[in-house]
Amino acid sequence: MHSDVGVTVVADVVLVTVTFENTDSVAQRVRLRNRLDGPVLPPRRAGVPEPGWDDDGFEGAVPAESTVALGYASPIDGDSTPSSDTDPESVVDIDVLGRNPDTDTAAVSSTDAIRRLGPSRPPADAVPAAEPLDIALARGDCSEEPDEHTADETVSLESPTSPSEPADSPSESVDSSSELVDSSSESATLPPEPTDEDVAVAVSAASNSTEESVSAPAATSAATTSAATTSTAQTSDYSSFLVAVERRIELAERLDGASVREAADAFETSDVSVDSVASLDADRARLRRLAAHATKLADRAADADPDVDSLRRVA
Incomplete structure (x- = not known):
């Protein structure tokens, strides 16, 4: 398991990106912990944090022979703003927890994938009402x-x-x-x-x-x-x-x-x-x-x- 950490400072916000590359033939579980003073602002969908994120960071699985990119933001005070050359280990802790125990059951069936899709029909306003x-x-x-x-x-x-x-x-x-x-x-x-x-x-x-x-x-x-x-x-x-x-x-x-x-x-x-x-x-x-x-x-x-x-x- 290889990881690459990137740090970008924009105003008083630090943007942290972590890329995991799993070269093993099985899925690996990883844990990401924020070490900055500010809170973790994870990516959200419809106002809800993406699965795997909590107040401290992220925990989830990286599929076998795959690459997963993660990122979050953290607001900090102006006096303690790190630079782009800051050691990644001082920004985030990364732990590889081993083989994912849910490897055999993590596969998504075609039925589940279809359920995640949005409505297939066009918006009601775009369809003229049928006349008797x-x-x-x-x-x-x-x-x-x-x-x-x-x-x-x-x-x-x-x-x-x-x-x-x-x-x-x-x-x-x-x-x-x-x-x-x-x-x-x-x-x-x-x-x-x-x-x-x-x-x-x-x-x-x-x-x-x-x-x-x-x-x-x-x-x-x-x-x-x-x-x-x-x-x-x-x-x-x-x-x-x-x-x-x-x-x-x-x-x-x-x-x-x-x-x-x-x-x-x-x-x-x-x-x-x-x-x-x-x-x-x-x-x-x-x-x-x-x-x-x-x-x-x-x-x-x-x-x-x-x-x-x-x-x-x-x-």
């Missing part, structure tokens, strides 16, 4: 045409009832979503899910109203208007729910692994409260049930192939 799909469509910003598969999934998720029935305009959807997000119980109030029995009842009611259209046209008109109103309300509820969930997910993505400053900026620029983020588990389960139900309806729609031309003549 329905708002982008309303502004005409989406230049790409969605493929047939994506369009079918979008219609199935946002319109759980018949595609022929009228849907809310984009502005009405945005207004409904804003009211849902601003309410304190947005995570607890969810639209009811239509079941297969509900669909069968609706189809049966529509068939009965068609058969009785000649004898009771007023009743048929009232039933049709009521069904259309219910369908429109459900469509609005589902659209508002999806927009609200998307905003909560966007906020959760920004908060994941964010610093205190980044989290504060995220809450300042978002209209979603921190209590709403706690409902992500319920949102995830709700979305999966909705996706499963939409897939089932899409399969039923694909299997149903009535002769529309013949039905028109009957109607």
Whole structure:
């Protein structure tokens, strides 16, 4: 083990540097003690002294066949300021304590090395917030045409009832979503899910109203208007729910692994409260049930192939 000590005087501060060169095939443990009158000012990271440093100096291991450089500062009085030619032994004591007992366990695994790395994602301020799909469509910003598969999934998720029935305009959807997000119980109030029995009842009611259209046209008109109103309300509820969930997910993505400053900026620029983020588990389960139900309806729609031309003549 070889060591080299350097002394530099700047104003009333002495800078001491020590370089250890370990030529052995095993790690060696060393002890460095300050002999100056002033205190030891070790290197720090985020205001905390680096590992191995204490009030008297440093104690740590020098890896096998490696070189380690250490340094610290010590303020002193002007009368006792040493010069650069001062004997290093009068400034610092160096002891070689022998083989490092933690040699076999000191190796850092790749997992530990990855954990020491900083966040891999860019700062939240550098990433533009994603705009909800329905708002982008309303502004005409989406230049790409969605493929047939994506369009079918979008219609199935946002319109759980018949595609022929009228849907809310984009502005009405945005207004409904804003009211849902601003309410304190947005995570607890969810639209009811239509079941297969509900669909069968609706189809049966529509068939009965068609058969009785000649004898009771007023009743048929009232039933049709009521069904259309219910369908429109459900469509609005589902659209508002999806927009609200998307905003909560966007906020959760920004908060994941964010610093205190980044989290504060995220809450300042978002209209979603921190209590709403706690409902992500319920949102995830709700979305999966909705996706499963939409897939089932899409399969039923694909299997149903009535002769529309013949039905028109009957109607």
